[in-house]
Amino acid sequence: MKIIVKKGMLADAESQAIILALFEDSKKLTGVALEIDKISGGLISDLIGSGDFAGKPSQISVVYTRGAMPAKRLALVGLGKHQECNLEKIRGAYASVMRHLRGLGVKEAATAINVNLLPGKKEQTAQAVAEGALLGLYQYTPYKTVGREDLKEMDELTVIADVKDFSVIESNVKKARLIADAVCFVRDLISAPSNEMTPTILAQKAGELTDRKNVSCRVLDKSKLKEMGMNALLAVASGSHEEPKLIVLEYAGGKKKDAPIVLVGKGLTFDSGGISIKPAEKMDEMKTDMSGGAAVIGAIRAAADLQLPLNITGLIPATENLPGGSAYKPGDIIKSYSGKTIEVLNTDAEGRLILADALAYASEFKPEAVIDLATLTGACIIALGDDVIGLLGTDDKLKKEINSAAQTTGELVWELPLWEQYHEQIKSDIADYKNTGGRPAGTITAAAFLSKFVGDHPWVHLDIAGPAWTTKDKPYIPKGAAGVGVRLLVEFLTHRAKK
Ligand code: BES
Ligand code: MN
Ligand code: ZN
Numbered sequence: 072m073k074i075i076v077k078k079g080m081l082a083d084a085e086s087q088a089i090i091l092a093l094f095e096d097s098k099k100l101t102g103v104a105l106e107i108d109k110i111s112g113g114l115i116s117d118l119i120g121s122g123d124f125a126g127k128p129s130q131i132s133v134v135y136t137r138g139a140m141p142a143k144r145l146a147l148v149g150l151g152k153h154q155e156c157n158l159e160k161i162r163g164a165y166a167s168v169m170r171h172l173r174g175l176g177v178k179e180a181a182t183a184i185n186v187n188l189l190p191g192k193k194e195q196t197a198q199a200v201a202e203g204a205l206l207g208l209y210q211y212t213p214y215k216t217v218g219r220e221d222l223k224e225m226d227e228l229t230v231i232a233d234v235k236d237f238s239v240i241e242s243n244v245k246k247a248r249l250i251a252d253a254v255c256f257v258r259d260l261i262s263a264p265s266n267e268m269t270p271t272i273l274a275q276k277a278g279e280l281t282d283r284k285n286v287s288c289r290v291l292d293k294s295k296l297k298e299m300g301m302n303a304l305l306a307v308a309s310g311s312h313e314e315p316k317l318i319v320l321e322y323a324g325g326k327k328k329d330a331p332i333v334l335v336g337k338g339l340t341f342d343s344g345g346i347s348i349k350p351a352e353k354m355d356e357m358k359t360d361m362s363g364g365a366a367v368i369g370a371i372r373a374a375a376d377l378q379l380p381l382n383i384t385g386l387i388p389a390t391e392n393l394p395g396g397s398a399y400k401p402g403d404i405i406k407s408y409s410g411k412t413i414e415v416l417n418t419d420a421e422g423r424l425i426l427a428d429a430l431a432y433a434s435e436f437k438p439e440a441v442i443d444l445a446t447l448t449g450a451c452i453i454a455l456g457d458d459v460i461g462l463l464g465t466d467d468k469l470k471k472e473i474n475s476a477a478q479t480t481g482e483l484v485w486e487l488p489l490w491e492q493y494h495e496q497i498k499s500d501i502a503d504y505k506n507t508g509g510r511p512a513g514t515i516t517a518a519a520f521l522s523k524f525v526g527d528h529p530w531v532h533l534d535i536a537g538p539a540w541t542t543k544d545k546p547y548i549p550k551g552a553a554g555v556g557v558r559l560l561v562e563f564l565t566h567r568a569k570k
Contacts, residue, residue, distance in 0.1 A: 072208055073227045074201055074248060076241045081183040081231045082107050088133070088144040088172050090182035091115070092164050094153045095126035103183045111139040118147060127151060128160055129167040129546060133175065142181065146172060156188060159481040161199040163546030166207020173208060173225045181229040186236050195479065197240045201247035202558075204228055207547040209255050211262040249376040250561055254554035257362075257369035261539070261552035265341035265358040270308075270316040270389035273338060273361060277320045277368050277387065283375040285324050291317040301388075301432075303407040303424040306415070308390040310345055310398025315390035317429065320368060322375045322383045330439040331382040332567065334371070334560065335429045337422045337445035338364030338389035345392045345418030346400050359552060360422070362539035363444035364389060366556035373561045379568040384436050388425040392418070404502045408432060409524050414502040422447045423506060423517050427524040434526030440469055441530045442563075443521070444556045450513025451534040458538050458545075459483045460555065463518035466529030473531055476562035482538070482555055493519045533559075 081089055081103050091104050093115075100108050100115060108115040114134060118124040124132040130149035136142055148168035150156050165182075172180055184200050186193040208225055215222065232240040260268060260276060274290040281288050293314045296305055301317065308315035318338070321331075339360035343349060349357065364387035371385045399405070403415045405424070409431035413424065422445050433441050451461040460477075462484050464470050470486060477484040496508030496516045504523055508516030518532045538555040541548055548554075 072205065072225045074204070074230060074244055075227065076230045076232060076237070076244050078234060078237055079231045081181060082110050082140055084181035084229065084231060085141040086143070086179060086181040086229065087177045088146045088180040089140070089142040090146045090148060090168055090180055092148050092150050092161070092185070093126045094150050094156065096152050097126070102185065107140070107145070111136060111145070114139065114145060115147065125149065129163050131168055131171050133171070144177070146180070150188070158189070158192070158195055158199040158479065161188065161196060162203030162206070162481065165200050165203035166547035169204045169208050169225060169228070173223050176223060178225060179227040180225070181231055183231050184236070184240055186239060193239050194243050197243035198247040201244045202251050203547045205247065205251035206254060207549070209258055209549055211259065211551060246377065250373050250558060253369040253373035253376070253561070254557045256372060257365045257554040257557050258552040260365040260368070261359050261362050261554070265391070268340050268358065268361070269313045270338065270340055270391070271314060273340060273364065273387070273389050274316040274318050277318045280320065280368070280372050280375065283372070285322055286371070286375045287321050287323070289319040291319065299408065300406070301408045301428045302405050303413060303428045304388050304390060306399040306403065306405045307345070307392050307421040307424050310395035311391035311393040312395070313340070313391045315388070318364070318385070318387040318389060320371050320385035320387070322371050324374065324379050325382040329382050331384040331436050332564065333384045333386060333433045333436050333438040333441045334367040335386045335426060335433055335441060335443035336364035336367030337361065337426060337447065338387040339422060339425070340389060340391055342392045342419070342421065343394060345421060346394045346398050347417045347419040348394055349419060356540055359540045360446050361389065362446050362535060362552070363556070366444050366535070366554065366560065369554065369557040370560035370564065373557065374564050377561070377565070379564055381564060381568050383564065384438070386429045386433055388429045390425060392421045407524065411504065411523060412502040414499040414505040416505050417507045420506045420517070423520045426521055430521060430524040434528070438528050440466070441525065441528060442473070442533065442560070444533045444535055446536045446539050447534045448514045448517050448536055451536045454487065454514055455485055456537060457541070459485050460538060461514050461534035462486045462531060463489045463515065463534070464531035465489070465522065465525070466531065469529040469531050472563055472566065473533070473559070476559050476566065480558040480562050482559045484533070484559070487515050489515060489518055489522065
């Protein structure tokens, strides 16, 4: 959908629908709402007065203007109580109303953004409106061939701004556009089935970003990985005919001498569990086991589009985990890229193996900080539920930065401890470490394992197993791939860039 920002008055818009977002407890109408109410002979006050529209979060009322205004319809959407309003409610409201209008067959709409909904958050408010609309309208349709003509799409949203707010709205709508495009790109990568999203194809998709300024991509193939001794990644890949790749995607927007921020993303294009095979039920969802890697690719795309003055390196180890004849097996011992040895007790704990090699490799970039994202453990879903990212790491300042970025983007992040005791669980009898620590604290022992391969720099691990994929519609995340982590990383990076 195109978004156009224009100067003018919403009441004058010749649109299929004009959208107004209203609080639940506003005693009397003000601003644009008051103006439209007057012009329309009390259309809005009637809806409110009769109780049809109360302004509850994401509540929607659509009525015909019947000539009272140039626009054909008036769409009201609720923001909930003024005191309880936040960026999430704004994103949700715009996502809901846009989806509702699309369902009616409306292809084009107009709205005005009140940048004073939240005190001191003009920029974020403008961004949230556009983000909510764009992310809420996402649909993944490339494989639908029957009834394609019935697919509905919204073509255009016009944001009408008055002169004093025009520039803040214009620049933040543009920012939202770039970020939402990156999120939707990531959702596409994740939604694609594993037969059409192999490590090779994922690497190709990353490579396509090099048409952007300051972006470069190197793909380390199987023979190179062998030469380097990336044996943990190679072990996971050994059961599949698909070649593994280590994708190195770099954005050089900073000064030459600036140390890079390294983002590492788990890129399992399919995780069957390998010899320790998973149950059939829901195994299909394991096409999403590259969500961390996809988020890293998306964050770098957005950073490049926003031209952030930073150096960022993305490392995405990509492979399948299959139980082929040459697959690695429980009991195998691997000498990882770091030189440390790993006893494989469960081939389904493969994410930490490929990350071990990538995290060790990250140190060679002398990073300012390393952040990894991975759909790493089912245990994270047991601990925190479907909607929450588990955060673990070694550096309080970096953890704080991630937490504060999450406050802005609405991605839910909760820290788990990484105490000494947990490290006992991953000691091996005959190698340095084993790749599982048993059922207790599975998310933590996985992170403890990763920590063994992290160099002497700030590091944070984000376990996105829960929110990467959603089986029910959320306000601005239609069911399916969420693209979680992209906005979080971009917000974090934007803050770093301001320093
Ligand atoms: N990719 C899975 C984790 C996962 C499970 C993500 C469900 C999203 C939804 C990971 O590779 C895995 O299989 N982990 C095992 C580890 C265990 C064998 C120690 C798990 O969580 O069961
Ligand atoms: Mn697994
Ligand atoms: Zn996995």
